[in-house]
Amino acid sequence: MAAVLWLGFGVKAGVVGLHVWLPLAHPVAPTPASAVLSGVMIKAGLVGWLSVLPLGDAAAGLEALGQPVVVLGLAGALGAALFGIIQRHPKAVLAYSSVSQMGMLTALVGVGLLEPSLWPGLSVAVVLFAAHHGMTKGALFLGVGISEHPPRLPGWLLWPLLTLPALSLTGALASGLASKWAFKNTLYEGGHGALVTWLSLAAVGTTLLMARALWRQWHERGHNTIPWLGAMPLAWLFSILAAASLPLWLPIAGVGYPWPPPGELPGLLWPVGVGLALTGLGIYGLKDIARRRRVVWRLMPGDLWWLYAALARRLGAGLKAFADGLETRGSGLRARLVAREGAVMVWIDGLTRYERRFRQLAVPLMIGVAVLLLLGFWLE
DSSP, X not given: OHHHHHHHXXXXXXXXXXXXXXXHHHHHSOHHHHHHIIIIITHHHHHHHHHHSXXXXXXXXXXXXXXXXXXXXXXHHHHHHHHHTTOOSHHHHHHHHHHHHHHHHHHHHHHHXXXXXXXXXXXXXXXXXXXXXXXXXXXXXXHHHHHHSOBSOOHHHHHHHHHHHHHHHHTSSHHHHHHHHHHHHHHHHTTOHHHHHHHHHHHHHHHHHHHHHHHHHHHTOOOOOBOTTSHHHHHHHHHHHHHHTHHHHGGGGTOOOOOOOGGGHHHHHHHHHHHHHHHHHIIIIIHHHHHHHTOOOOOOTTTHHHHHHHHHHHHHHHHHHHHHHHHHHHXXXXXXXXXXXXXXXXXXXXXXXHHHHHHHTHHHHHHHHHHHHXXXXXXX
């Protein structure tokens, strides 16, 4: 039951294998819809997990489910990053970033199933991570619309503001740094150093995705067309402010300031440094290699969707062939039944001859029966 509930809410949460709707929906959705979809709606899956799964309950005995949940979460976190960096549409890149970030959250939920004793501390980190991702990703999607139709702001102000939520999502500053420290500290205390390493590699992928998204936004940037006091710029600025100030809200809930000590900053920031180094390598090195070898780096958004569609077509063709075979066998069966019906009707028609003979012999038979009855009475 827990596995079915996890899979059901996993469709909304973008679990790997069930995530294929996200990269297809974002590029065609209006920018505000994309911001709500990735910022808020996919968190409905996480809310469902937190509501129905017995997280933190040692008596539930769901350790066997926790291990595959962690593995699938890491697969989504790393695989979505690899597939996202080869996309061209900024929204497709950000969609794969959402799948990657939700993969990290999925892995943390899996740890809650695997080791219930860690869940009280881990749940705070999960909620902080989800809130951080929701508001930051909303700002990033709104930023795509801002880069396409920039407000009348100077470039030296506009592009740093577009970069700010991207840096936060990588974990370099603001709510991203706070949420990263919150769950890494809990995992280290629980003895899950290997999982922290895998999540750090996923953070390298997040840095690459953010660099790719900003790069594509720069190439597809528009001209200043809207006033900076319009609805879109104000919503974008509010999202940036909300995402950046998120850690300041936590003392209201009695959590305290989740800022890491200075000595932990190198361990938290090295994925960002590696990601930026790989970005520079990709810009100045791999671009020339791809041009010389004519390497095609872009694959269509949706990844497994096209495999699912091909399998569905194969299945449909197989079902059609099976139905055609049934129709052929049914036609043969109907032909045999019609032939058998004809034979039975001929046999029934032949019975009429016996009926005429019986009518001719009816009177002698009745006399014979009467004689037998009288003989029986006489003998009695």
